[in-house]
Amino acid sequence: MIDGMPYRQVGEMRPGGLVCVADHASNHVPEAIQLGIDRSLLDDHIAVDIGVEGLADRLARRHEIPAHIATVSRLVCDFHRREDEPAVVPTQSDGHLIPGNIGADVENRLQQYHRPYHDALAAFLTAARPRLIVSLHSFTPSLATSDEPRPWEVALLYNHDDRAARHAIRLFAQQGLMVGDNQPYSGKQLNATMDRHAEAHGIPYCTVEIRQDQIASEAGQARWAVMIADVMGRVALEV
Numbered sequence: 001m002i003d004g005m006p007y008r009q010v011g012e013m014r015p016g017g018l019v020c021v022a023d024h025a026s027n028h029v030p031e032a033i034q035l036g037i038d039r040s041l042l043d044d045h046i047a048v049d050i051g052v053e054g055l056a057d058r059l060a061r062r063h064e065i066p067a068h069i070a071t072v073s074r075l076v077c078d079f080h081r082r083e084d085e086p087a088v089v090p091t092q093s094d095g096h097l098i099p100g101n102i103g104a105d106v107e108n109r110l111q112q113y114h115r116p117y118h119d120a121l122a123a124f125l126t127a128a129r130p131r132l133i134v135s136l137h138s139f140t141p142s143l144a145t146s147d148e149p150r151p152w153e154v155a156l157l158y159n160h161d162d163r164a165a166r167h168a169i170r171l172f173a174q175q176g177l178m179v180g181d182n183q184p185y186s187g188k189q190l191n192a193t194m195d196r197h198a199e200a201h202g203i204p205y206c207t208v209e210i211r212q213d214q215i216a217s218e219a220g221q222a223r224w225a226v227m228i229a230d231v232m233g234r235v236a237l238e239v
Contacts, residue, residue, distance in 0.1 A: 006077070006113040007120055010057055011066030018232055019130045020067040021121065022056040023080040023193055024049035024137060027073045035075055036099035045140040046093035047073045051215030052136050055228075058221055063229035065134065068124050070117065075101070077113040080137075082192050088114065118196070125197055132164060132236040133198050133205040134228065138212045139184050153214055155180025157187035157207040159195055164204040167235045175227060180209070204239040206232060 027048035029035060041047060053069060060067040070079055074090070075098055081088040089109050091101045125133070137157075141150055154172050156165040156179065165181075172179045182188065187207055191199075198205035208228065215221050 005120070006070060006072040006079075006117045008069050008071055009066065009120075009124060010069060011060030011064065013066050013128055014064065015127070015129045016131055017128070018065045018132050018134060018236055019125065019128045020056050020059050020065050020134045020136060021193060021197075022049070022052050022067060022069045022136045024074045024078075025053040025056055025069045026071045028071055029073050029076055033076055034100045037075075037096065041096060042073065042075075045138075045212065046096055047075050049074075049136075049138040050140075050212040051210070051221055052138050054218060054221040055210075055215050055225055056136055058225040059134075059229060063225055065229060065232070066128065068121050072113050072117075077109045079114060079117050080190070080193050082196075083110055083114060085192075118193075121193075121197060125201075125203070130203060132232060132239065133194070133203055134232050135194050135198075135205060135207040137207065137209045138215060139209050140212055150184045150211065151178055152180035152183055152209075153177045153211050155183050155209040157182055157185070157191065157209060158205075159187045159191040159199060161199050161204070163239045164206045164235050167238050168206050168208070168231055171231045171234055172227075175231075184209070204236075206235060 027042045056067040056069050059065040078088050089101050089104050089106050091098050154177055156168050158165040169179050194205050194207055215224050
């Protein structure tokens, strides 16, 4: 966390351009919170969207797409959930019990982390007046609790507003990629941040899910930053 805030913002704001949001970019757990899990799990997908922080930083610093980036693990407070969802402070994830969150003071977590994060994001978007919001996530190639294959290299998620997603699906496919359409999970069930900050205000958005092995290294992040900047720049011209 920076100055006690559950987010950081990177890049120069250019009103009317593109912006990036990364809800699950960090695996940081504040010292005051004891999750009761093996520390190795903090490097697992249950704690962080692997590769997303480096990708968001690169988009902001090298491709002029300013970013709002989470600095607290989703196991502390999941910014990509509504306040009233039980999983906003998860007690289990992909077969792993999170004992330190059982009986946690959820209201305190919301006050310390969730609300400051979303209040700052709302102010960030008001100042940016973006033409397109790019919401970045990554997904694990396989879940411990499922043997269902996840072959997509990239996926676009959406709820009601699929204007930008449709263009992005086509453009990524033209790169020779296997592209998921509301896979490996559906934005119609889980789209909290974009529902709140994009759909509710009529702002076009793309929720981009990249398979973690694609962006686990700096080289992968550099490759995908170039592709995302190019594809999203073209999408922004069409919505």
